[in-house]
Amino acid sequence: MKKLDNEKELVRKALTIGTAYAEKRGAAKFEEGDSANERLEFIYRLLVRDKLIQPMPELQVSQQSIRHRLALWAASLDKKK
Known part of the structure; x- marks a missing residue:
């Protein structure tokens, strides 16, 4: 698993977007x-x-693989814009 250059920033972005998605969907209240x-x-x-x-x-x-997968997801959201 190759680490992304700005993985920490992308994980923070994924956390923000994912939290909003889960709450809007009604799946969670963090x-x-x-x-x-x-x-x-x-x-x-x-x-x-x-x-x-x-x-x-x-x-x-694992936490590391989840963080990496969510960072990739957040990066893909940037590409779609």
């Missing part, structure tokens, strides 16, 4: 006490369920 890792995992699983991103094999799912 609170301030929720950790970023919990939010990222929820967003990843929601996007997989809605077939917006490809799922990873369950043995490969």
Whole structure:
């Protein structure tokens, strides 16, 4: 897995967009006490369920791989604009 140049920035963007998507869809109501890792995992699983991103094999799912996959998703959103 090749790290992206601006992966941290893309993960923050994915967290922002994913949180708004989940709340608008009515799937979640995030609170301030929720950790970023919990939010990222929820967003990843929601996007997989809605077939917006490809799922990873369950043995490969980790915080690092989730962050990378969501960074790629956020980068693809920039390309669509």
